[in-house]
Amino acid sequence: MKFLGYKRPDGSVGVRNHLLILPSTGCASTIANKIASQVDGAVVAFHNQGCAQLGEDKEQTYRTLVGLGKNPNVAAVLVVGLGCEQISADKLAEDIASSGKPVDFVIALDEGGVIATVAKGVKIATNMARQISEIRREEVDVSSLTIGVKCALTDTTSGLTANPAVGYAMDLIIKNGGTVIFGETPEIIGAEHILAKRAENEEVKKKLFEIVRNTENRVKTIGVDIRGANPAPGNIKAGITTIEEKSLGAILKGGTSPIKGVLKYGEKASGKGLFVMDGPGRTHEALTGLVASGAVILVMPTGGGSPSGSTLAPTLKVTGNPRTYEKLPEYIDVNVSSILEGVESIEEAGERVYNEILKVASGKKTKIESLGCGATAIYTLWSHV
């Protein structure tokens, strides 16, 4: 199977051709935003991290920022720094530039303020915008695709319809040589024994149990019940009773392939096949981690109809709740409620999801992408100082 994608110098393939304005720290985000607003087609990964973070938490932010810059949907990057932060703009730019794409940086304290930094940034970015406008889509194999999967606003139709249909589409991506990443560790709690049976080796199995145990222990340490946060009030209202019930439905979205590895948040997948990313359930943070891990399209099965999207990767929404589709055709791309009504099989609905993914890969906009809804949020491991 083929689609039309953008070939990058490092051999990866993107489905969009973004010019990314990337703040190295939250303090530079508003300046980055001013630059992006003045350059045709530029997008900004507005975030709030990169300062006063400790240990592995800082490493995670750095890994995520590098991953966002290296994502194949990004054609060129302008890094914007303040000049006093832990994550220096020049080092970040250098690490992203190892992918071979055009990368530059501006540092506000070196330029002498906001106006000078914006002026210099706009000058660099407009040149980049013209440069990348010459890159054309070419025919490439489905095996070059990396898909991220994240369910949102889960209800009891999710586990019956949208999640297994998306799972079937993910099996097709992997059968065709591609890569799939799914995550949300809290939503594995109660279903880890099922995923573990599909672990490719003992190490992956051990790691799966370990990430779930760590997440569960974190909840227990605080001395609270996870219910109320996950399942969230909206999940409970829709009929989801416990985290176990939510998880047993949630894991279906990844399909049935063997699990090749467990990735840290924002870590790049090594090789093809199915991977689990250790990350949060919170939507924008989960999506950002998947994009930093290399996902170029995000597929989101949603019971109640989440409008969340990513700054850098088109987000395709699938619902199996007929009431949700009726209410929100504005941003639901694929309606699989036919499964619930018994008129379509999970496999038939999954084929439709797969075909839509290939259209989006070749340039068709998803509904939420057309609405311009996309955000960047970086997950933190513990409190900064």
Added chain:
Amino acid sequence: MSKVKALVINPKDNVATAIDDIKANSKVLVKIGEKTVEVLVKQDIPFGHKFALKKIGKGEEIIKYGECIGVAKNNIEEGEHVHIHNVESTRAKGGE
């Protein structure tokens, strides 16, 4: 044939999921594996919510997807609404 009002995912399950709003005291046909059984639903069950397919004693497991999704906080009668008021999670609970 009347419209399907509830689904059972796995033959081991002791709960069904409503795929329509079900009124109290209505008889609902559900397919459990190859068998079709009739359950008298005792309470209003909103779309997406669960009801018991058989009597579930206090402390017994609630089974959906053929797996445990929690335990009964009290005795649950056949046809009764099964949700947070009568089911306790066994996972990620603080203060234990």
